Amino acid sequence: MSGYAIQTKQLTKRYDKQIAVNKVNLHVSAGKIYGLLGRNGAGKTTIMKMLMGLTEKTSGEIVIFDKMFRKGERDIYSRIGCMIEAPAFYPNLTGTENLRVMAKLRGVTRKDAIKKALGTTGLPFNDNKTFSQYSLGMKQRLAIANAIMHEPELLFLDEPTNGLDAIGIAEMRKLIKEMSTIQGKTILISSHILSEIALLADDIGVIHHGTLLEESSFSDLEKKNRKYLLFQVSQIAKASNILEQKFGLTNYSVEDNQYIRIYSFDVDIAEINRVFALNDIAVSGIQTRTDSLEDYFKKITGGAGIA
Ligand SMILES: Nc1ncnc2c1ncn2[C@@H]1O[C@H](COP(=O)(O)OP(=O)(O)OP(=O)(O)O)[C@@H](O)[C@H]1O
Ligand SMILES: [Mg+2]
CATH class of the missing domain: 3.40.50.300 (P-loop containing nucleotide triphosphate hydrolases)
Known part of the structure; x- marks a missing residue:
């Protein structure tokens, strides 16, 4: 059987x-x-x-x-x-x-x-x-x-x-x-x-x-659904640049011109926050989140999504 x-x-x-x-x-x-x-x-x-x-x-x-x-x-x-x-x-x-x-x-x-x-x-x-x-x-x-x-x-x-x-x-x-x-x-x-x-x-x-x-x-x-840190920031381009140049991060994504998702918990949140502030980037929120099922299906169907 x-x-x-x-x-x-x-x-x-x-x-x-x-x-x-x-x-x-x-x-x-x-x-x-x-x-x-x-x-x-x-x-x-x-x-x-x-x-x-x-x-x-x-x-x-x-x-x-x-x-x-x-x-x-x-x-x-x-x-x-x-x-x-x-x-x-x-x-x-x-x-x-x-x-x-x-x-x-x-x-x-x-x-x-x-x-x-x-x-x-x-x-x-x-x-x-x-x-x-x-x-x-x-x-x-x-x-x-x-x-x-x-x-x-x-x-x-x-x-x-x-x-x-x-x-x-x-x-x-x-x-x-x-x-x-x-x-x-x-x-x-x-x-x-x-x-x-x-x-x-x-x-x-x-x-x-x-x-x-x-x-x-x-x-x-x-288990497959990824966990991420969500930063809400001003000056998204500048913030992304800092993540890459200063922190060597590549596993992040940007959405709605104000949110950055960092797909790693192995980062120094306080330090990122400090460097953002030094560069006049306002951080209005930091959260830990998990991809929703919808996000996941959007990804596997090439953005078309279901639901
Ligand atoms: N008898 C048929 N002759 C020709 N094409 C067909 C026939 N039956 C289904 N198809 C085509 O096969 C594809 C799959 O159809 P199917 O009915 O299995 O989809 P579905 O997932 O059940 O959709 P829905 O959610 O609308 O019920 C469609 O492109 C449909 O046009
Ligand atoms: Mg059907």
């Missing part, structure tokens, strides 16, 4: 001349929540569709539950659930009735399957409301109930919080967390919002123009 629920090797999808997914090596640990983060058009949905066999890969390999996922694969679907693009529910049927239809289509026979899935997602079992009368949040919940009816171990959720309000998002987050911690499911979730993934996922994969730029656990990411 590899410990991974999903592994891809050089997974690639090409549409005519465009490469939508480019040699992606994904490692989704069993029992964890993995967040696939990327801007619109980055390739998130295409990856999920290939993992589900909803679209054919151009090249590369997919290994799910330590088994090569091949075209025409059938057995594996009893262990996977997905919410990729909104399922077609009947507007004039209730949630329960819709799930009954879906259960029949998908061969879900367990008696309490529908009641249990609705319970998990917080929807009523006996309700007169038809799907057309559902709020967006209820529709999303029903889509998840549909995805988990057969109690899969692995769940793909493509942007499950799309269109929800703040409370809806918080509720969805709670539901996803519970499915991971209480039920032990492995969950692959996609989003274009960094803060959302940061609050939810154990591991993150950053996809940009079809390429996986970074794959890491959040705890490792925190």
